[in-house]
Amino acid sequence: MISGEIPLWLVDGDDRIAFVNDAAVRILGYDSDEELLGRLSHDTVHWKHRDGSPYPAEDCPITHATRRGEAIRMERDWWVRKDGSMVPISIHCVQMEIDGRMGTAMTFHDLTASVQAEDERRRHEIARARLVEVSASRARISAAADETRKRIERDLHDGIQQSLVSLALELRAALAAVPPQLNELEGELLRIGEGLTSALEGVREIAHGIHPAILSEGGLEPALRVLARRSAVPVDLDLRAVRRLPAPIEVAAYYVVSEALTNAAKHAQASVVNVELDTHDGILQLAISDDGIGGADAAQGSGMVGLSDRIEAVGGTFTVSSPPGDGTHIQVEIPLATEVDAPRRGNTRLA
Numbered sequence: 001m002i003s004g005e006i007p008l009w010l011v012d013g014d015d016r017i018a019f020v021n022d023a024a025v026r027i028l029g030y031d032s033d034e035e036l037l038g039r040l041s042h043d044t045v046h047w048k049h050r051d052g053s054p055y056p057a058e059d060c061p062i063t064h065a066t067r068r069g070e071a072i073r074m075e076r077d078w079w080v081r082k083d084g085s086m087v088p089i090s091i092h093c094v095q096m097e098i099d100g101r102m103g104t105a106m107t108f109h110d111l112t113a114s115v116q117a118e119d120e121r122r123r124h125e126i127a128r129a130r131l132v133e134v135s136a137s138r139a140r141i142s143a144a145a146d147e148t149r150k151r152i153e154r155d156l157h158d159g160i161q162q163s164l165v166s167l168a169l170e171l172r173a174a175l176a177a178v179p180p181q182l183n184e185l186e187g188e189l190l191r192i193g194e195g196l197t198s199a200l201e202g203v204r205e206i207a208h209g210i211h212p213a214i215l216s217e218g219g220l221e222p223a224l225r226v227l228a229r230r231s232a233v234p235v236d237l238d239l240r241a242v243r244r245l246p247a248p249i250e251v252a253a254y255y256v257v258s259e260a261l262t263n264a265a266k267h268a269q270a271s272v273v274n275v276e277l278d279t280h281d282g283i284l285q286l287a288i289s290d291d292g293i294g295g296a297d298a299a300q301g302s303g304m305v306g307l308s309d310r311i312e313a314v315g316g317t318f319t320v321s322s323p324p325g326d327g328t329h330i331q332v333e334i335p336l337a338t339e340v341d342a343p344r345r346g347n348t349r350l351a
């Protein structure tokens, strides 16, 4: 029949407890069945809802089913223990003749473990959803900042740079019109022209630092070559299978190289920096190593922390190893899940 392990509960036609087995006594926190026998079933174990509000017997589907002599099954219900705490259970009730009248036999199962697992799973899902939202907002912030930089670069290029260029042209025309006897004026104008050229160079440099146009136009390969050419420390560039990638990934990789080269020049006392970039199996891999003094510590500045944020915003990983005396080595991996379709360059080594 019913094993002693399965909680069993018999209720007579007046809703009074006629029998409980040990398993049921245990789950409900009583010491013996004597504490329960003869008491009103609903009023003893079902008198309140989970939120603590009263649960009148006339609202109880079990009581109604018992009165009508119908079977009922409830996948999830909450019963009240002796100490007032609640226990989640599933219940199966069938009609049964008790002392010559119709009553109910109930078996039930303690659902505490599965309810806890469910709560745990729900907490987990909420935490994961929050994490996804945080990385999405990080990526949005990063993308918005990149857009702003791009716009400023364009404004500088189309605005100030163009005005300086036309001023330089006008100056050249004016110079051509200077009569030969006004030597001094000619010299003065030439000096102004040089000043203009260097101002123009300065604006170009700044625009490049803000958002290199060459990055949006030509992608990582030409942009990294420009960085390498401008670097104060010699750069050995090894670019493989580099093709056009989604803008946020190109920008992130570009700024890692840019900051790493600046750091190498500022802090490393290095003689060379190796920059390797490869894309394969849907992953961009970037490795930057200098042969300098090592000992880099992200906590000492904002550059490396910014890089790590930037890379995490595109779903990648950023790792630095910098043992004192053994150079600084930066490893970046970015999944190219959202890769744009563009022609592959093959495995050409572009040093």
Ligand SMILES: Nc1ncnc2c1ncn2[C@@H]1O[C@H](COP(=O)(O)OP(=O)(O)OP(=O)(O)O)[C@@H](O)[C@H]1O
Pocket (backbone or CB within 6 Å): 263, 264, 266, 267, 268, 290, 292, 293, 294, 295, 296, 297, 298, 299, 300, 301, 302, 303, 304, 305, 327, 328
């Ligand atoms: N390539 C390197 N070799 C040796 N030390 C380094 C190297 N890169 C960084 N460091 C050390 O780690 C610190 C942190 O670098 P980080 O780029 O975060 O800041 P920073 O360059 O000092 O300032 P900024 O915020 O302008 O980048 C530096 O102050 C420097 O001491």
Ligand SMILES: [Mg+2]
Pocket (backbone or CB within 6 Å): 259, 262, 263, 301, 302, 303, 304
């Ligand atoms: Mg720095």
